[in-house]
Structure formats: C-alpha cells, structure tokens
Amino acid sequence: MAGIQSSLIWIVYAIVVAILFAVASIFIYIYQTPRDRSPLVTIVSIITITALLATVLLQPVDVALISSTTSSKLGRRKDWASQDEVDKIVFSLRVVYYLLYSLDAVLCLLVVPFTYFWYEEYDEVAVQEGEQTFGKRFWNAFKYTIAFIFLAVILFLAGFFIPIRGISEDKDLDFFKKLLTENHGERALTFALGILLTLGTCLYVVYTSTGFAFLPITLIKTAPSISNPTLKANTASQLESNRERQRQLNARCGGDTDQLSSKDRREFDQLVREERTLIRRQRLIEEAQGEGRSWLIQAWFKIEAVFRPFKLLGGILLLIVAIFIWVSMLLTAIDKANNSVCKHNCGYILGHINVFNPINWIFVQSARVFPVDYVLFALIVLLFFSSSVVGIATVGIRFLWIRIFQIRKGHTSPQALLLATVMLTLITLALNYAMSMIVAPQYATFGPQTFCDKPINHPGAQADCSDDKDKDLIKPCTELADNPAAKEVCTPSVVSTFFNRVTLNFPYFGVIIFWAQFVFLGLYLIILVTSLFRTPKLDEHQIDEDAEEAEEEGLLASTGRRFNATWQDIRGEESA
Template sequence: MTMDTLLPQLGTLSVQIPVIWASAGVVLSLLVISAAVFVRIFQDRHDRDAFVTIVCVLALSSLLATVCLLPVDIALVSITTNNATGLKKEWADVETVARIVQQLKIVYYSLYSLDAAMCLLIIPFAYFWYEEWDVDTSAWQRIKGALKYSLCFVAFIFILMTVGLFIPVANDTKGHWDLDYFKKLLLANNGERILTFIVGALLCVGILPYVCYTAPGLALTPMVYIKSIPGASTASSSASVHEDLIFNRERQRMIEAKYGGSTTANFTSKDRREMESLQREERTLVRRERIAEEGGRKGRRFLGKLKALGRPLEIIFGIFVLVVSLSVVTSMLLTSVDKSKNSVCGNRCGYILAKINLFNPINWLFVTASNFFPADYVLALLLVLLLFVGSVVGAAFVGIRFLWVSLFKIQTGHTKPQGMLLATVILTLMVLAINYAITMIIAPQYAHYGGQKFCNNTLTGDLFLDCSQNPELIVFCSESAPQYICTPTVVSTFINRVTLNFPFFGAFAFWGQFAFIGVYTITLLIGLIKTPRLRNMSDDEDDEIDEEESLLRESSRGADWENIRGQSGRSTTYGINGRGSREDV
C-alpha cells in the first residue's frame, strides 16, 4: 500500500478516536448533571447534608459512567476492522489495538474500583457521618464516630481481597476451552484476580435488587403513562378525591350500622382498627379535597389543562415503552434459553456462548446500528436510561425494605439522607447487574464485538484472504473467530473473566435472569389487570406535608421543637437548624 492511500486511513484514525472520546466526555458531563438533578429532586427539602449530597452525586455519576462507557468501548474496537474485506485495517496493527484496549482497561478498572469503594467504604462512612450529627457534636467527633462504625466495612473489604487472592480459579482448558478467546480470559495477575472477585461478589449481591426492583419497575414504567396511577401522575382531580371520600364515609356508616350506632367500645378489635384507619384516611382526603379545590395553587389549573391535552400522547408513549420493555425481556429469554442449551461449557464457565443460535431482536438492532455511529451509542444510552428509570420506579413502588419491614420510602422531595445513601448503594449494585445483563443477555453480540466482521474462509485455510469479492464469506465476529482479527470489547472480556475464573458468580448471575423474567411477567400481568398505587409520590401529599410544616414553623416560632413535643429528640425547630422529617409531623 502506498503512502497516498495510507495517509487518509491514518487521518481517519486520528479523527475517529478523539471524536469518540469527546462524545464520551459530553455524555459524562450530562450524566453528572443528571445525577445532581436526580439527587436534588428526591432528597428531603427540609433535611439535607452537603457531604451526603456530594457522595450521592459522585456515586451515581460513577455508576452511570460505568454502564455508558460500553458504547465507547464498542465503537473503539469496531473501527479497527474493515467489514468490506473482513480484515484488520492497515493502521490497526498489534501495538495500536493493544494501546486502545489498554486505555479502555484503565478507565474501566478505575470506574469499577470507584464503584466498589463507594459501595463498601465511602457511602457507609457518609451514612455514619450523618447519623453522628448532634447539636453539640464537632466535625472531628463525627469523623471519629463514622470511622469507628466503618471499620467493619474495612474488615469486609480486607476479607474480600484475601479470598480473591487465594481462592482457586478455573485453570482447566479442556474441550472447547482451547479457543484463543478462552485462553485469554484465564487470570495470571493477582491484582486483576482481586478486582475480579470483588466485582463478581458485588454483581451477585446486585442480582437481588435487580430482580426485586428493576424487574417490577420495568413492568410498571409504561403503566405510569398508560394508566392514571395515583401518586405517579400529577395531582388527583377534585372529583376523584370526592368519590374516595364518599366511599370512605359510606364504609364508616356501614360499620356503625352494624352495631346500631353504639360507641366504638362495643366494636370488635378488627372493626375498631378498620374504623380508626378509615377516620385517618378521611382526614387526609378532606385535606386533599380542600387542596384540589383551590385549583390555582402553583399553577395547577393550567398544568391540568396541559395534561389533559397531552394525555393521548402520554398513552402512545406508554405503549411504546411497553413494546420496548417486552422486546428487551423477550431478547433476555431467547438468549438465556440459547445459553442454557448451547453454552460451550455450561456452569463451569458461567454459560459463556460461543455464538448466537437464536434470533435476538435487540441484539440485531444494535449490531445493525453499530454501522452508523453514534446511532448505536444513542440506542445504548436509551436502553441504559430505560433500565435505570425502571430501577428508580421499582424502588419508588417497593421502597427500601428488609424483608417485609419498610425502612425508607423513595419519594420526590421527602427521601431522608439515610434513604438516599441506601438507595444509591442499591442503584450501584443494580447497575452492575444491568451491565452484566446488557453485555451477556440482552445484546451479547453487540456488547462483545459490535459490528466487527471477518472473512470466514475455512475452505482454503487462508485467514488473511481479502473477501471483498466474496461478501458471502464475511460474517460477524464471535468467540470462535480468529482473535487477531476480531477484538473483543474490554467490558465483555472483564465480565467473561469473572464468570470463567469464578463459575459460581456466573451461574448465579445467569439463573438470576430467569428470576428477573418471572418477576417482570407477574408484575406486568398484575399491572394490566389492577392499577397499581403509588401514593408516596403524590403531589397532594407533598402539599399536605408542606402545609403542615408551615403550620409547625409558625406555631414553633420562638420555641424549641423539643419543648413542643415534650420529649428529647434529635430534631429541633425547622426554622433553627433545618432538620425535620415527615415522621416528626
């Protein structure tokens, strides 16, 4: 090849790589802004801590950047192959490709290390830092207290590092494992072994909230737009609240008529509890009706008209999201079945698949779009956004729970700092599981090789043959393809390294996908039959809380909140230190 023909290709290289990294920088900036907005929207308006806010924003930015780096990874390895000839491009020699891969590894390993540090060290420290707050406590005392309680997490990290260093990894390369792709996955570096083990352990932990939050959230997200869910939409109309109030009072009259109008002392314990619950609900509905009838408060009347006009578009968008979510889950099911039947090594390597045998609609769409960068980048970001929003919706519906005990509620403007930190940890773990799902289940071909193709000239045995004249011989890359032509993405290599060297992590993550599909299906069927309720995100309740807090501030002006309550407690007057909670109200 002459210099005249080589220079344009080198020029293309010099332009493509900076453009790809520049687009990643723009997306990262948007992610940081989105993380800050997310924290701002959900954190309690009256109970904030600057350090907790900064930690939440940094953690969310890191976890989103980890997932959104995948399209950059794919784009960088995809430009090394000439799909018209099925060969590497002239400039993509061994050193150049190795340099690109090394740069990606540094970024990925840095992000994974930051995610692990956030989950296991920084967020626990921030949690105990906030818990150590007191009127008479200095900053140094809070730091010492937080460090004292964080020592258990430091010990846990040390245990994980020790186990990751000494636990035996899979070294058997019999059968199909003699492929070059699998040989490169076997660990030889102790540092990589430790990081791989820690990420694998966090991945398995993340599968649990991934199934419990992301699956129902993905099923309920389109329902938020298709159906009028109380609390998920804007303020309920006055007529709807009035109907609920009539039903409530009718139920109270039925219970009273059952006992001939006698006092509640003669009620059974069951009816007495129900009557008390109905009376509390009645007071709430009366306040809600009064707020709804005010109409013009905060421009609600104008917004209500806009919502009514945009309702058809909202339903259409909800149906579109439903179709996309069904396509995603269908792709997951097809790939999972394919892996369970055709994996080259089964549970010994976490069900790694040498090639796709069943058609996967999402994978096909992404592979096709990879030829038109940044179309695949946009699609990947939308997919990540859909799964992330589904996780948030699931957390809002379910709340932060330990078994059946509700610890914190995720609601706009009223999520406590402790709840924000725990939600950030859960989202970080879920994002690790989402990263696995996208790479291994939802779009495996795209996530492993992008749009790379090679010349499959097995008849002549000439692997360096130019197949431009025989396009039927040019096929998409797979694990069984020659690795000096097909360059796997760094994220797929890392995740496959986890599943191959520690098969129990891969098997757990793989079978967790079936649990995800099952929970999604059950939630979707229930959501189609019965409208779910999400009252903890209701704008009306926000107004009620604001109204009550305003009354409290007025009544407590010049007096301690502690004295009003008549008991000791952490919270003082809202006007004095800004600390308060909905529970105090």
C-alpha cells in the same frame, strides 16, 4: 484519521457524562426532602449515580473503538490498525474501566457509608452547646466505616487466595483459556467484582423487574384530568363552605355539640371528617405544584405538566419496547442454556449466537454508524435505571418484610437517599452484565466486526475478501471461530472480557447470575400481567398515606380534558 475518530468517540462520551451529571442532579433534587437536606449527602449521591451510569455507558465507546480497527465490509483490519495500535486501544479502555470500577467500589463500600454515619452523627443541640466538634463527628463516622473497610479487605484477600477452576482441554476453548487469570492481584479484583455483581443481581431481580413492569403501566394509568390550580381553587371553596356550615351548627348549640339533635350531630361529625380530607388534599396540591420548593423542583413540575398529555402514548410505547427487550433477553437466555460451550462448568458462557436476537441485531447494524448505537444503548440503560428507581420506590428499602425507608418524590430522607444510591450502584453493575451478556451479547463482544473466512498463508497475514465473489465469505466475529484469520482480525471488547473472566474463573458466580435472569423474566411477566388487569393494591400499612389519599380523591379522567388542565398547570392559572 484514526486519531480523529477516536477523539470524536471520546468527546461524545464526555458529553454523555455531562448529561448524566445533569440527570443525576435532577433525580436527587426531585426525590430528596426539601426540609432535611445535607450538602454532603447531595454531592456524594450525585457523584455516585453519575459514576455508575458512566461505567455502563462506557460500553458503546468500548465497542466503537475496538470496531474502528476493522472494516466490516472487507472483513479485515484497516491499514493503520497494527497489533500494537490495537493493544494501545485495549489498554486505554482497560485503564478507564479499572478506574471507573474502582471508583464505584470505593464510593459504594467506603464513601457512601461514611457519609451515612456522618449525617447520623449530627446533633444540633450538641453543636449549639459546643459539645460536638468537627473532629469528634469525623471520628465517630469513621469508626463505623472501619467495618466496611475490613469488608473490602476481606473480599480482596479471599479473591487473592481462592483457587480458580480450570476448563477441560478442548481445542474449541482456546479463546476462553486466555481469560483464566494467573496474576493474584487480577484474580482478587475479579473475585470482588463477582461478589458485587452477584449481590447486585439479587437486587436487580427484585427491584428492576418490578419497576420494568410498573413504569409503563404507571404512565398509562396515571394522568390527572383536572389542573392543580383549578383543583386548588375548588378545594379552597369547599373548605370555606364546610367551615361556614360548622360555624352555623356551633352557633345553633352555643359551642356544645352535645345539644345538637341526632341528625345535626351526624352532619357535624361528617363535616369534621370532610374538613380533614380537604386539608390533606390542599397540602397534596401545594406539593404537586412545588410550592415552597426550589425553582428546579417547580420547573420540573412545569415540565411534567407539559408532557402530561403524552403520558398515555409514552406508556404504551414503553410497554412495547419493554416486551421487545424481554423477548430478546429470553431468547438469549434459552440460547445460553442450550448451547453454552461448557454449561455450568464455565458459568454458561456462550461461544456464538445460535438464536436470532432482534435487539442484538439492531445494535450490531446501528453500530456501523456511530453514535446511533450509543443513543439507542443510552435510552435502554436509562429505561432500566428508571425502572430500578420505580422498583425501589414501589417496594421500598426493606430488611426482610420490614420496610425501613421509603423512596418518594420530595419526601426521601438523606439516609434513604444514600441507601438507595448504594442499591442503584449494585443494580447498575448487574445491569452492565445483563446488557453485555443477555440483551445484546454479539454487539457487546465484537460489535459489527467481521472476518474473511478464507485460508491464510502464514500467521500474521490477513485473508482478502475484496472481490465481490468473496462477499459471502465475510462472517461476523465469534469466540469460537476456528479460522486463524478470525484470530488475526477479531478483537473482543474489554467489558465482555471482564465478565467472561468473572464467570470463567469463578463459575458459581456465573451460574447464580445466569439463572437469576430467568427469575427476572418470570417476575416481570407475573407483575406485568397482574398490573394490566388490576391496579396493584398494597397493604395499607405499607402504602404511603398521601398517595392513597390522592388516589381516593379521583384525579383520573378522560384524555380529552387533560390538555386544558395541562395548559392551566403550565401557566399556574385557575379556571373561572
């Protein structure tokens, strides 16, 4: 029975990974420019995004497998769940986590940089003249990648030799003392994970908070009322009328506009400016319809057209969910700040929940019926991931205040795509911490595990709460449970152990990451309030020209006309 349950959990995870691969593929194909594609860039980006999402979504599997060893109704381990069986489950999960984290690190620090330089080294003229061979191009790309190899080596060497900080001799901290690493190899991995986690948190604070606020507002405020085929037909008609009037004026003056009267000259200049606007509008409409692009892009635009009438409702729903998550994160952050077992000395580790967290409670209750919690967890992770993408697209890839690349649908260059992939990898690592330690800490650590709070006769025995009168003695597992029965029953998840080990062995990482959560919450609130009361106005040197023109052309209108426009977009027809 235990083997069947574990197999089903892993099968669900495999299905989710397959879905993630499809999501990553669609994301890459939609955002990359169709005129300048590189197969290697596309493949590396898809694999990297799939791997990082698979790392985060392993967490519900972790919780489900660990929780399957106990009976939450009786507060004890199941008959088959001997300590050896539990250790096997923990070991298998640890191996998968190490493989995924190692894969993420190799992709982020080595494969993606090599792919970036490989693309940059391509010279079409040199290839045609035979001056650039595969080996020469490979060596030039690898030569620049060596710097990233040295960076990775330095990270691991630093973690290998940097001493860890112990914690005070306190009987209540026995659970956390076991997380102090004595193995130098494990310490090096922990330190490297802490460095990458801290870098990812900085990006997470800036980009994810921005996208988390903008995403629902964007859905609420942007829904075109006029269908693209209709708009295209109207634009073509206006352009033809414009050019016909220009021909009339040119015929009147014999092609020399200086011979026109002042009134006709002003009209002619206005017609020329209007012609440029109409041409740009026509190009925007063709891009919006996916003309000249692959069938996948065109199919995506059809799907967008189908769901366009629901954008307003979806935006309002997402806004409510985002605020709900924000409140839950704030409650946990305040709880950590006030009730951490050793404050900054151990990276604000929280021994047990003291403040009710609604998201955490929902996850714990839904975890009793797998895969309900998995579905909810995946939806929230995809919400954060989509918010990160929106944030990167809004802010752009910058060095200080200088925008280097811009992320836009159908216009993202291969270099920008690779840099965005690295940023998303680091952001998702920070998101993994936020989901585990801030959004739903009890769920991420013990899930629905409980223990029977009764004295036990000897070590290794389990307390018995099978009687109805003992139901009140069944309590949720916590790190600071001082009853020996809890130590015999409760098993923390592998992911919570990883992050607690990082913040406990290197508290300065924990302090930075913890206080960054308040910055995230504050930025989100500021951006949300600002965007609710006025449309964000970016500097005209920074805003994309096409987006600005599309906005000026007034494609927004009442909800009632959107259904007809949607039907025309789906069928690709023009209205009479």
